[in-house]
Amino acid sequence: MSLLNRAFExxxxxxxxxxxxxxxxxxxxxxxxTFTTLPRGATIGAPHDTAQQRRVLExxxxxxxxxAPVKPVVLDETMEEA
Amino acid sequence: xxILENRQAWEDHFKANWLAHYEETGETNWKLYxxxxxxxxxxxxxxxxxxxxxxFVTSSGAYLKDSQEAFDAPELLGDYTVRTFPQSTDLGDIxxxxxxxxxxxxxxxxxxxxxxxxxxxxxxxxxxxxxxETVVSFHGYTPIVTRVIDETIxxxxxxxxxxxxxxALLVPV
Numbered sequence: 001m002s003l004l005n006r007a008f009e010x011x012x013x014x015x016x017x018x019x020x021x022x023x024x025x026x027x028x029x030x031x032x033x034t035f036t037t038l039p040r041g042a043t044i045g046a047p048h049d050t051a052q053q054r055r056v057l058e059x060x061x062x063x064x065x066x067x068a069p070v071k072p073v074v075l076d077e078t079m080e081e082a
Numbered sequence: 083x084x085i086l087e088n089r090q091a092w093e094d095h096f097k098a099n100w101l102a103h104y105e106e107t108g109e110t111n112w113k114l115y116x117x118x119x120x121x122x123x124x125x126x127x128x129x130x131x132x133x134x135x136x137x138f139v140t141s142s143g144a145y146l147k148d149s150q151e152a153f154d155a156p157e158l159l160g161d162y163t164v165r166t167f168p169q170s171t172d173l174g175d176i177x178x179x180x181x182x183x184x185x186x187x188x189x190x191x192x193x194x195x196x197x198x199x200x201x202x203x204x205x206x207x208x209x210x211x212x213x214x215e216t217v218v219s220f221h222g223y224t225p226i227v228t229r230v231i232d233e234t235i236x237x238x239x240x241x242x243x244x245x246x247x248x249x250a251l252l253v254p255v
Contacts, residue, residue, distance in 0.1 A: 001141050001222065001254035002118065007085050007235045008250050009124040013242055015139075015250035029120040041183040043253050044200075047191030053200055057251075061209065064131050064249060069123030082186055 002028035009068050018043060018060040022072070031068040034060045036077040046079040083124045085231050092116060093228050100225065110158055110225075118227055130211075134248035137214040138169070139238060141222030141254045142188070142195045143180030146171065152179035153221035160224040162233040166216045166241060169198060182223045183255045195255050214245040222254055 001017055002025045008015035009031045019025055020043065022035040036056060038045060045052035056077055063070050086092060099114040143153045145165045154161040167176070173192045178185060187194040198217065204210045218238050224230045242250060 001139075001252050003085050003227070003230060004139065004235055004238060005252055006083075006120070006124050007231075007239060008242070008252075009126040010083050010085065011239055011242075012126070013239075013247065013250060014126050014129050015252055017252040017254065019254050021254065024117050027120075028118045029123040031123040031126060039184075039187070041185065041255055042187040042194040043255055044194055044197050047187050047194050050193075050200065053193060053197055054204075057197065057200065057204065058209070060251070061131050064129050064134075067128050068126035 002030040002033070005030040005033065014064055014068065016060045016063045018056055018075075026072065029069070030072075032063040032070045034063065034073045034075050036075045038077055038079055039081045042079065045077065049079070052077060052079070083122070085235065086118055086227060087120045087122070089228065089231070092118065096226070104158065115225065129249055131249060132208055133211045135212040135214055135246065136201075136210050137216075137218065137242050137245060137247040137250045138198075138201060139218045139250055139252045140196055141220055143178045143221045144176050144196055144219040145179060146175055147177035148175065152177070155179045155181045155221065155223075160226060160229070161221040162224060162226075162229045163220070164234060164237045164241070165219045167219070169202070169213050169215060169217050171198065171217070173198060180221055180223065180255065195253060201251075214247050216241065216245060
């Protein structure tokens, strides 16, 4: 997905991404990305935790307000893994 | 600016290591895998999302369970195809074909990776100007990066242009 993030930006279409997989995204130089420590399979937030899902999306959308590349933003969003 | 700056070097390493091991044993060994590496991130303009049309892209392996072919989730070499479905799709009509993440969370609440209703709420509130009519879905297990660049990404960019979007939200799993 990091390469798609790059491809969109190269095509002149700004794109934002949020992921728990910070190492891969940093290595690929994704241009607009937020990082969480949410578990794999719950990228946007815990099940039925609409408030958290919304916080993650809103924080990620903030990246549209700046010119790319944007320094990756680490969000304090996590959940207990079942 | 390239999607992958050192494509040939990546491909050479992949063929000589991960792929050679797979072809010899039929098994994957991620210690032999080299993730995509770039030195520079592409530049791009700032936008006002409240005045923009947004395309949602998921790599969760989501598909319409009654009308679309599932992604080839067991294939160890990956599936590079793309599905699309309407943004307005009922979450109950969607299944996830992807064996590389635990489905316990999406089984409880698909919006943990596929926030279709939440995006609609944010559109109604004016945070998002407009949502694209179509959601783009692919299967995030794609070890052959050159096939992602040559097959998957061009399909997605083409859909984005057809939908005349101004921006994209990418949610991997």
